[in-house]
Amino acid sequence: MSKDYEVGYGKPPRKHQFKPGNQAARGKKKERSQTLSIPEILHEALNRRRKIKRGDQIVSMKAGEIMIERLVQMMVTGSSRDLTSILGMIEKHAPRLLEQQAMQMMITYQKADGSRIAPPPDDLWGTEK
Numbered sequence: 001m002s003k004d005y006e007v008g009y010g011k012p013p014r015k016h017q018f019k020p021g022n023q024a025a026r027g028k029k030k031e032r033s034q035t036l037s038i039p040e041i042l043h044e045a046l047n048r049r050r051k052i053k054r055g056d057q058i059v060s061m062k063a064g065e066i067m068i069e070r071l072v073q074m075m076v077t078g079s080s081r082d083l084t085s086i087l088g089m090i091e092k093h094a095p096r097l098l099e100q101q102a103m104q105m106m107i108t109y110q111k112a113d114g115s116r117i118a119p120p121p122d123d124l125w126g127t128e129k
Helices: 038-047 061-079 078-091
Strands: 049-054 055-060
Touching: 038 061, 049 061, 055 061, 061 078
Parallel strands: none
Antiparallel strands: 049 055
């Protein structure tokens, strides 16, 4: 061995070093040739496929699809604040989803036995008689 080579941490003796062409040898990290913008990074992240568990099945979906499903789940089971914020996002980014003809609903109010809460006024929903 030559005297100018010092053996130590990260510097094994020459006879124990990886030989050229060995797959176990670590190479230099490749740098990206160009930088990506935030929209490009977001696009890549949302289109990356992930595996999720549905019941006893494992399903592969895009991350964006998973995010939308979870938002809808929050909207259905969450608070009124969650519902309001998600409807605001839909209104801003996918207004065509809200363009459907509104369906009339019949709303009835039943006061529970022993309740001290006053019923809502009759003109609250524009009742028709």
